[in-house]
Amino acid sequence: xxxxxxxxxxxxxxxxxxxxxxxxxxxxxxxxxxxxxxxxxxxxxxxxxxxxxxxxxxxxxxxxxxxxxxxxxxxxxxxxxxxxxxxxxxxxxxxxxxxxxxxxxxxxxxxxxxxxxxxxxxxxxxxxxxxxxxxxxxxxxxxxxxxxxxxxxxxxxxxxxxxxxxxxxxxxxxxxxxxxxxxxxxxxxxxxxxxxxxxxxxxxxxxxxxxxxxxxxxxxxxxxxxxxxxxxxxxxxxxxxxxxxxxxxxxxxxxxxxxxxxxxxxxxxxxxxxxxxxxxxxxxxxxxxxxxxxxxxxxxxxxxxxxxxxxxxxxxxxxxxxxxxxxxxxxxxxxxxxxxx
Amino acid sequence: xxxxxxxxxxxxxxxxxxxxxxxxxxxxxxxxxxxxxxxxxxxxxxxxxxxxxxxxxxxxxxxxxxxxxxxxxxxxxxxxxxxxxxxxxxxxxxxxxxxxxxxxxxxxxxxxxxxxxxxxxxxxxxxxxxxxxxxxxxxxxxxxxxxxxxxxxxxxxxxxxxxxxxxxxxxxxxxxxxxxxxxxxxxxxxxxxxxxxxxxxxxxxxxxxxxxxxxxxxxxxxxxxxxxxxxxxxxxxxxxxxxxxxxxxxxxxxxxxxxxxxxxxxxxxxxxxxxxxxxxxxxxxxxxxxxxxxxxxxxxxxxxxxxxxxxxxxxxxxxxxxxxxxxxxxxxxxxxxxxxx
DNA sequence: GTGAAAGCGCTAACAA
DNA sequence: TTGTTAGCGCTTTCAC
Numbered sequence: 198x199x200x201x202x203x204x205x206x207x208x209x210x211x212x213x214x215x216x217x218x219x220x221x222x223x224x225x226x227x228x229x230x231x232x233x234x235x236x237x238x239x240x241x242x243x244x245x246x247x248x249x250x251x252x253x254x255x256x257x258x259x260x261x262x263x264x265x266x267x268x269x270x271x272x273x274x275x276x277x278x279x280x281x282x283x284x285x286x287x288x289x290x291x292x293x294x295x296x297x298x299x300x301x302x303x304x305x306x307x308x309x310x311x312x313x314x315x316x317x318x319x320x321x322x323x324x325x326x327x328x329x330x331x332x333x334x335x336x337x338x339x340x341x342x343x344x345x346x347x348x349x350x351x352x353x354x355x356x357x358x359x360x361x362x363x364x365x366x367x368x369x370x371x372x373x374x375x376x377x378x379x380x381x382x383x384x385x386x387x388x389x390x391x392x393x394x395x396x397x398x399x400x401x402x403x404x405x406x407x408x409x410x411x412x413x414x415x416x417x418x419x420x421x422x423x424x425x426x427x428x429x430x431x432x433x434x435x436x437x438x439x440x441x442x443x444x445x446x447x448x449x450x451x452x453x454x455x456x457x458x459x460x461x462x463x464x465x466x467x468x469x470x471x472x473x474x475x476x477x478x479x480x481x482x483x484x485x486x487x488x489x490x491x492x493x494x495x496x497x498x499x500x501x502x503x504x505x506x507x508x509x510x511x512x513x514x515x516x517x518x519x520x521x522x523x524x525x526x527x528x529x530x531x532x533x534x535x536x537x538x
Numbered sequence: 539x540x541x542x543x544x545x546x547x548x549x550x551x552x553x554x555x556x557x558x559x560x561x562x563x564x565x566x567x568x569x570x571x572x573x574x575x576x577x578x579x580x581x582x583x584x585x586x587x588x589x590x591x592x593x594x595x596x597x598x599x600x601x602x603x604x605x606x607x608x609x610x611x612x613x614x615x616x617x618x619x620x621x622x623x624x625x626x627x628x629x630x631x632x633x634x635x636x637x638x639x640x641x642x643x644x645x646x647x648x649x650x651x652x653x654x655x656x657x658x659x660x661x662x663x664x665x666x667x668x669x670x671x672x673x674x675x676x677x678x679x680x681x682x683x684x685x686x687x688x689x690x691x692x693x694x695x696x697x698x699x700x701x702x703x704x705x706x707x708x709x710x711x712x713x714x715x716x717x718x719x720x721x722x723x724x725x726x727x728x729x730x731x732x733x734x735x736x737x738x739x740x741x742x743x744x745x746x747x748x749x750x751x752x753x754x755x756x757x758x759x760x761x762x763x764x765x766x767x768x769x770x771x772x773x774x775x776x777x778x779x780x781x782x783x784x785x786x787x788x789x790x791x792x793x794x795x796x797x798x799x800x801x802x803x804x805x806x807x808x809x810x811x812x813x814x815x816x817x818x819x820x821x822x823x824x825x826x827x828x829x830x831x832x833x834x835x836x837x838x839x840x841x842x843x844x845x846x847x848x849x850x851x852x853x854x855x856x857x858x859x860x861x862x863x864x865x866x867x868x869x870x871x872x873x874x875x876x877x878x879x
Numbered sequence: 880g881t882g883a884a885a886g887c888g889c890t891a892a893c894a895a
Numbered sequence: 896t897t898g899t900t901a902g903c904g905c906t907t908t909c910a911c
């Protein structure tokens with residue numbers, strides 16, 4: 198609150214005045230330059246303490262030769278989502294080691310929000326961006342990268358734009374999960390997924406179809422639903438197929454909230470121990486349910502590690518061509534996926 | 539990357555040059571001043587587009603009369619914890635409406651980390667701070683507030699420092715939860731809690747004791763354990779009391795990870811339908827377990843709302859004395875807490 | 880309505 | 896080793 202005159206922070210100039218030195222000497226002390234006379238260092242430190250001086254780093258960065266703000270931007274689907282927050286935390290830890298702070302924001306699958314947030318982050322001159330994208334066209338980022346902004350995509354690749362990308366083996370893992378159900382004797386396997394516009398959702402659906410195909414099972418579209426997480430339609434669909442003649446004997450749910458909806462629906466029909474279920478995505482405490490939920494989970498730690506290292510390297514000037522990393526998933530059998538037909 | 543000469547962002551000066559106007563006119567256009575000749579506005583906008591100019595807000599804030607950075611700092615226990623991330627998300631939404639970005643960080647119950655993070659946030663000149671504190675002494679913040687930094691505490695109050703605070707009715711709600719178990723016929727109720735140094739943990743323990751006292755039940759310390767979340771000791775303790783002669787018939791678990799540990803232990807003994815359990819804190823999908831977990835939950839949305847509004851008001855110069863808000867909790871009976879003795 | 884000059888708090892360059 | 900000056904990119908002041 199600068200408007201308050203008794204509430205103004207002292208500047209480097211005042212520290213210089215109080216300590217009887219120059220601002221440059223104060224600056225040197227602040228930056229740990231070793232060639233300063235220890236006596237002056239003492240004086241400066243005393244003045245700093247006396248005035249409760251706190252350097253303004255944003256002012257310093259303005260002139261500083263590297264011009265860095267030591268801040269990175271992180272765009273997530275939703276900060277409160279378990280996958281997002283685990284990713285956020287892992288990246289926070291890595292950023293801290295590099296002396297970077299993280300400005301994170303939720304996009305809620307809204308492309309406008311993606312552009313808007315990226316715009317404000319650029320306006321703040323963050324040093325780099327890690328993005329779980331939601332837009333279907335990232336050509337607009339070309340200008341930003343040309344202006345020197347390092348950008349790494351995680352969980353989903355960019356569209357119409359080439360950049361470092363870290364994703365998981367969505368298709369392969371979904372195929373394996375579906376095959377797992379097939380191997381337990383199922384031939385009528387429902388697919389419940391997120392909006393197909395989302396990369397991970399469409400990839401996982403391809404994996405599901407591929408598994409059916411390889412097992413010479415026919416794709417029955419009446420058992421397929423692409424919904425929006427948490428929306429009633431998933432619930433309606435599940436209730437509808439359970440009331441139809443064509444009841445599936447197994448379900449592959451390709452995202453955490455969809456899996457939750459499926460579990461609720463199964464429970465409400467008393468079918469949770471009769472119909473097999475395999476989910477894809479983080480699901481806290483999947484082991485506590487009865488039956489435990491068999492899940493394909495993502496190696497968030499490795500994803501965060503690779504993405505962060507890539508970003509930091511670009512921030513340090515690395516100029517090699519964009520890298521694409523596909524991280525294997527883990528499968529944990531806990532019971533729900535091992536129910537036999 | 540300023541070191542890269544072909545990667546430098548254009549400045550307001552270049553926009554002025556290209557558009558054939560002055561930097562002040564460009565500044566006016568940028569800030570939407572309406573008294574600018576539309577012809578000049580056109581020219582300026584054309585130059586901005588042509589150069590892909592992005593104003594540097596940190597530079598602008600330096601001179602700007604209010605000196606604000608439009609950033610707030612948010613210190614949480616752990617960004618990936620369900621309670622923290624829900625709080626974070628709620629605050630993010632409110633901050634966005636005010637045009638503020640959020641710099642969030644995890645403290646992991648480490649007081650050093652609290653001081654360190656606050657220090658870097660002040661150095662960045664954030665406009666305000668919302669803190670879930672972990673330190674046992676906040677006197678060090680006095681200087682910062684005197685220098686004009688608005689500070690609001692949430693979930694836990696400050697120590698040796700008076701500031702706006704938003705907490706829940708920890709003691710009362712814990713007492714009610716314990717009484718709920720007593721009302722179902724239990725007299726040997728175990729208490730499992732977090733480290734007592736944590737405000738919420740000690741308050742909830744007081745509530746537990748108060749309920750016993752009012753029901754004329756004796757406090758049996760062999761049924762009480764103050765552990766650290768996720769640590770094996772909670773698990774060991776539970777196993778020990780189940781193997782003792784003094785087995786409890788009910789458990790009050792005062793924090794989410796402790797509740798999880800309790801559920802796991804009960805399940806491993808096949809006791810989840812025999813021993814009653816009430817938890818305190820967020821627990822995703824508590825309704826999906828069998829039995830459903832009866833929980834005291836916190837009104838995170840209201841907490842975030844009140845804390846944010848308080849902070850924003852202080853940022854706008856509000857000078858009234860510190861407010862203390864105690865938010866009621868909600869109790870949801872789902873089965874685990876209604877098991878009778 | 881417009882622009883030149885000063886200055887925000889700091890670091891870089893260069894001199895002493 | 897220390898200090899002076901210029902300047903980072905912008906907004907403010909104030910004259911035109």
